[in-house]
Amino acid sequence: MLVGVFAFCALFFAYRFAAGLGASTALNDGYPWGIWIAFDVVVGTALGCGGYAVALLVYILNKGTYHPLVRPALLTSALGYTMASIAIHFDVGRPWLLYRIPLFPAHWNFDSALFEVALCVMTYVAVLWLELSPAFMEKWSQGPAGFLKRTSEKAAPIVDKAMPWLIALGLLLPTMHQSSLGTVMLLTGQKLHPLWNTPLLPLLFLVSCLGMGYAVVVFESALSAGVLGRRRETPMLASLAGVMVPVLAIFTLVRFVDLGLRGRLGLLGTFDLYTGMFLLETVLFLAPAFMLLSQKARSDAGNLFRAAMVMILAGSVYRLDAYIVAFRPGSRFAYFPSFAELMVTLGVVALEVILYVVIVKYFPILSAPGAEAPARTARA
Amino acid sequence: MSAVDRRTVLKGVAATGAVAATGISLPAHGRVAKVAPPDAVGLLYDTTLCIGCKTCVVACREANDKKPDTRLSGGLWDMPSDLNGQTKNVIKLYKDPDSPERSYFKAQCLHCVDPACVGACMIGALQKREFGIVTYDSFFCSGCRYCQMVCPFEIPKFEWEKLAPKIVKCELCNHRLREGRQPGCTEVCPRHAVVYGKRTDLLAEAKRRIAESPKKYKGQKKGDPPKVYGETEGGGTQCLYLSHVPFEKLGLPDLSADPVPHVAQTVQHGIYQGFVAPVALYAVLGAVVFRNRKKQAATSGEPGNPTGGAE
Numbered sequence: 001m002l003v004g005v006f007a008f009c010a011l012f013f014a015y016r017f018a019a020g021l022g023a024s025t026a027l028n029d030g031y032p033w034g035i036w037i038a039f040d041v042v043v044g045t046a047l048g049c050g051g052y053a054v055a056l057l058v059y060i061l062n063k064g065t066y067h068p069l070v071r072p073a074l075l076t077s078a079l080g081y082t083m084a085s086i087a088i089h090f091d092v093g094r095p096w097l098l099y100r101i102p103l104f105p106a107h108w109n110f111d112s113a114l115f116e117v118a119l120c121v122m123t124y125v126a127v128l129w130l131e132l133s134p135a136f137m138e139k140w141s142q143g144p145a146g147f148l149k150r151t152s153e154k155a156a157p158i159v160d161k162a163m164p165w166l167i168a169l170g171l172l173l174p175t176m177h178q179s180s181l182g183t184v185m186l187l188t189g190q191k192l193h194p195l196w197n198t199p200l201l202p203l204l205f206l207v208s209c210l211g212m213g214y215a216v217v218v219f220e221s222a223l224s225a226g227v228l229g230r231r232r233e234t235p236m237l238a239s240l241a242g243v244m245v246p247v248l249a250i251f252t253l254v255r256f257v258d259l260g261l262r263g264r265l266g267l268l269g270t271f272d273l274y275t276g277m278f279l280l281e282t283v284l285f286l287a288p289a290f291m292l293l294s295q296k297a298r299s300d301a302g303n304l305f306r307a308a309m310v311m312i313l314a315g316s317v318y319r320l321d322a323y324i325v326a327f328r329p330g331s332r333f334a335y336f337p338s339f340a341e342l343m344v345t346l347g348v349v350a351l352e353v354i355l356y357v358v359i360v361k362y363f364p365i366l367s368a369p370g371a372e373a374p375a376r377t378a379r380a
Numbered sequence: 381m382s383a384v385d386r387r388t389v390l391k392g393v394a395a396t397g398a399v400a401a402t403g404i405s406l407p408a409h410g411r412v413a414k415v416a417p418p419d420a421v422g423l424l425y426d427t428t429l430c431i432g433c434k435t436c437v438v439a440c441r442e443a444n445d446k447k448p449d450t451r452l453s454g455g456l457w458d459m460p461s462d463l464n465g466q467t468k469n470v471i472k473l474y475k476d477p478d479s480p481e482r483s484y485f486k487a488q489c490l491h492c493v494d495p496a497c498v499g500a501c502m503i504g505a506l507q508k509r510e511f512g513i514v515t516y517d518s519f520f521c522s523g524c525r526y527c528q529m530v531c532p533f534e535i536p537k538f539e540w541e542k543l544a545p546k547i548v549k550c551e552l553c554n555h556r557l558r559e560g561r562q563p564g565c566t567e568v569c570p571r572h573a574v575v576y577g578k579r580t581d582l583l584a585e586a587k588r589r590i591a592e593s594p595k596k597y598k599g600q601k602k603g604d605p606p607k608v609y610g611e612t613e614g615g616g617t618q619c620l621y622l623s624h625v626p627f628e629k630l631g632l633p634d635l636s637a638d639p640v641p642h643v644a645q646t647v648q649h650g651i652y653q654g655f656v657a658p659v660a661l662y663a664v665l666g667a668v669v670f671r672n673r674k675k676q677a678a679t680s681g682e683p684g685n686p687t688g689g690a691e
Contacts, residue, residue, distance in 0.1 A: 017543075020540070020541055020542060020543050020545070021538075021540055021545065022540030022541040022542075023541070027540070028540070029462075029463075029464065029528060029534065029537050029538060029540075030534065032525035032528040032529055032538065033525065033529060058672075058676075059668070059669040059672050059673065060665070060668055060669070060672070062672040062675065062676070064672075064675075064676035064679065067676075091524075092522045092523045092524045092525075093522070093523020093524075093525070093538065093539075093542075093544070093545035093546075094518075094521060094522050094523040094544055094545070094546075095522065095523075097520075097521065097522040097523075098522045100503060100519075100520060100522070101502055101503055101522070104503050104520070107503040107504045107520060108503060109499075109501060109502055109503060109504055110648075110652065111499045111641070111645050111648065111649075112499060112500055112501060112502050112526075113644065113648055114500060114502055114524065114526045115502035115503065116648075116652070118502055163673075164666060164669045164670040164673060165666055167669045167673075168662055168665040168666035168668075168669045169662070171665050171669075172658060172661055172662045172665055175661070176658060179651070180648075183644055183647055183648055184526075186643060186644035186647060187496060187499065187500055187529075187530045187640075187641055187644035187645075188529050188530050189496065189530070189532055189640050189643075189644075190532060190633060190635070191529075191530075191532070199643055199646075199647050201647075202647060202651070327529075329534060330534055330631065332462070
């Protein structure tokens, strides 16, 4: 079924390149960015922050117990970021020239937050697959003799040596570009509604991506429990949820304090789309915090899963608002994604799920149920 | 059961709070605003002189090899709806529905002194070059359209219908300036409603006109004192406007004197100044990761490990 969906959507992949952006999308000179950026890239990479959230925990806060979560989280991150990179090729007008960005260091514009995002994401995709490569090499080195086996046996020790620095890079890069995704919209100045436009955008984007990353890990764990019959990691996830409560609360508090200090709280008195969306975001961010308030509530797998879903929704709505809904070009323009845009997005998501299923099936990603997770270097 | 302990949570909360505090109290200085180069050139357009003949629109097409835009007229005559992928200069008409007040308005790139588009462009397809003109080089353009997102005047346009689309905007006919000629639009204007010159001269001339007949000219909003639009707006622009109707009615936004990219770049520079912070963070992260992995390898799973542990 998934393959069918993907095949159907692939027709629209072709259509976009055959007909051009004007014919295939609803984008225009007022709304030059649509869902391919706001959803596929901005929401997509935040959903790809599971690896970042777990790595922070395991390697920085030194919680080795979470190790079994590392690989599945890394895989969704690698796939999420790879899909976002593919989506960018659909969105930009001249994708074959994207490769001039790394090739011309003399022209790098360090003033541009988008440049920083582009370079970081390019690097991060490579880092993620490298961090994940031991899983592939373990499999290949046990396989039949041949190129893959030889390469794996040669490369594994090298990757193993470099792993701490790769992991550190895998922590630094998302910190940089997830916050920069907020700075990107800061430059749109007056076009971004004042409820969203604040110098704190980088911080808010960073915090929301951590919340989403954590929620994705919960989602994944429940999914692999439901679909693949794995053991739920509920105790682990429950203790993690304890961290999320203050994070979500702080996110909301910071927003309101910031509005207060800028004298913009009065804006919430006008009943319009913007106030509505802002309040919806506030409710969505606070709801999971309340759902996870007590130790008992956190230990309930179903409740944990539902709270994680709301968290993903909260972060997604916040990002879509900041990039599309709260962006106000001249009144002559309107934007609602075209069918082709929606299909391309769906196709990219379908491809991601297909790859996830295939990779999980053939490679040691999900630790075997009940198996211990020795914190050996090879498990990183 | 290794719960995330209270101390860890507190650490996280404290760190987030600290970052938030520094963010809220961000200094408003820290980035030097750009000033117009001494040889900056530009245009001065005066609505009181324009008769809406659109000769400048035709001249602009000829000067820039752009075909007439006949999409709205069923292929009969040139009728651009606005600036677009084949129109770098356009004359619009503003009509007040409730009064006889009306005005023409010439739209083209204002060539900001401190342009948001140049700050946005990843590898410098848009650059401010000789005479302070904001130029475009498609060799470095991947078509990401970030310049369109950030321009407060919505000037850069995109060739939506092409398979290898480029950004299109007025470059002040810099190819003609190099030959010692003036831009197409100013060369043909029969009433000198738009004139070309050095920015300093144009500004002086604009102020002279206001001083001469202060009743004739208007400010940003109804009732504001007359002003030259572009003297300070958004850090100043090299193309200037004088108008007999409030500027907001012509679609020129009310911008403070702060350069448009000021806040975003203050934040960006604050975080990335000299790349010190990222490098330091990387070193710390690397050291912590190294230490923690060693520890974890030694204990190979804590006792009471919910995944089964190594006991």
